[in-house]
Amino acid sequence: xKEVEQDPGPFNVPEGATVAFNCTYSNSAxxxxxxxxxxxxxxxxxxxxxxxxxxxxGRFTAQLNRASQYISLLIRDSKLSDSATYxxxxxxxxxxxxIFGQGTTLQVKP
Amino acid sequence: xTEVTQTPKHLVMGMTNKKSLKCxxxxxxxxxxxxxxxxxxxxxxxxxxxxxxxxxxESVPSRFSPECPNSSLLNLHLHALQPEDSxxxxxxxxxxxxxxxxxxxxxxxxxxxxxx
Numbered sequence: 001x002k003e004v005e006q007d008p009g010p011f012n013v014p015e016g017a018t019v020a021f022n023c024t025y026s027n028s029a030x031x032x033x034x035x036x037x038x039x040x041x042x043x044x045x046x047x048x049x050x051x052x053x054x055x056x057x058g059r060f061t062a063q064l065n066r067a068s069q070y071i072s073l074l075i076r077d078s079k080l081s082d083s084a085t086y087x088x089x090x091x092x093x094x095x096x097x098x099i100f101g102q103g104t105t106l107q108v109k110p
Numbered sequence: 111x112t113e114v115t116q117t118p119k120h121l122v123m124g125m126t127n128k129k130s131l132k133c134x135x136x137x138x139x140x141x142x143x144x145x146x147x148x149x150x151x152x153x154x155x156x157x158x159x160x161x162x163x164x165x166x167x168e169s170v171p172s173r174f175s176p177e178c179p180n181s182s183l184l185n186l187h188l189h190a191l192q193p194e195d196s197x198x199x200x201x202x203x204x205x206x207x208x209x210x211x212x213x214x215x216x217x218x219x220x221x222x223x224x225x226x
Contacts, residue, residue, distance in 0.1 A: 034214055041222075043200055044153065046214035087152060097166065098143070098202070098215055100152035 001026055006088050006101035013108055017078045021104045023071040023088030030099075032091040033064050035073050037084045038103065044087055047073075078108045116201050116218035124226055125191060131221045133184040133201030142184040143215070144176060145200040153200055159184060191225045198222050 006023045013019050025033075033050040048055060050062040050071050061074040071088055088101035114135045123129050133142065141160050145153035157176045158166035164176065173195075175187040184201055201218040 036214075041198075043217040043219045045217070049214060095158075095166065097155055097158070098145075098153075099155075102152050 002102070003027055003092075003099050004088055004090050004101035006104050008102055008104060010105040010107055013078055013106070015078055015080060015108055015110055017108075018074065018076045019078055019106065020075075021073045021086055021088075021106075023073075023101050025069050025071070025088075025090045025099075027090070027092055028069065029093040030069075030090045031093055033071050034089040034091075035060075035062055035071075036087040036089050036100075038087055039084050044089075044100075047086070075106075078106075080108050080110065082106060083108045114201055114203055114216050114218035116199075116221050118221055119219065120222045120224075122224045122226060123188065123191065125193070127191075128187070128189045130188065131186040131199055131201075131223075133186075133218055134182055135203045135216070136182055137203065137205070137216070138181075139203035139205050139216070140181065141204045141206065142178065143202040143204075144184070144186050145202060145217075147198040147200055147220070149197075157186075188223075191223075193225050196224045 004025050035047040036044040037047045038044040048057050048062050050064045052064045054063045059076045063072045085103040085105050087103045090099045117132045143158050144156040147153040155168050156170045159178045162178045173190050177185040198220045200220045202215045204215045
């Protein structure tokens with residue numbers, strides 16, 4: 001079983017749609033959680049950290065459920081510029097090992 | 111300066127060549143990382159340096175040799191690579207020691223390596 005699992009998609013949605021991505025992680029010692037965005041042939045960039053209390057940044061909402069070892073990302077009012085690969089990322093314990101899910105591809109169409 | 115700078119951006123090398131990838135950050139970050147990313151795959155951790163000391167080597171073949179000359183610089187020396195080593199090599203840094211704090215990691219734009 002992969003340490004971090006995501007549905008690779010692709011998710012093809014119209015502009016303005018709401019889309020949700022899910023991610024599960026297998027190691028209960030996982031300590032910190034993030035969503036990264038990666039555009040084609042570019043480096044990953046931090047989108048947001050994920051907390052149990054949930055956090056929101058504009059159109060983006062992230063949520064962590066430690067009991068279920070589940071992380072989510074909700075994007076409201078999708079824009080064309082949201083088209084990218086969204087990577088669920090977990091830090092294992094005190095190792096500093098940043099473990100990436102395989103990424104979920106989003107394509108927002110006009 | 112909030113960037114991680116990697117050079118070169120592109121590199122083509124033969125299997126008998128020796129080359130080096132360079133990474134630099136001036137954010138005062140104390141942990142630095144090398145990742146390898148193949149097409150349509152997520153980045154995979156290769157090495158972690160914490161306070162200029164190698165703390166994690168993910169069983170990387172010895173043809174890849176990391177070096178951390180000082181707290182701002184991280185090199186990856188390449189020798190006798192194989193065509194399957196062709197990939198995007200990403201450097202990253204984080205403010206805290208690995209695993210400490212909730213700060214995200216900052217990635218460089220990568221070196222796209224082709225081994226011929």
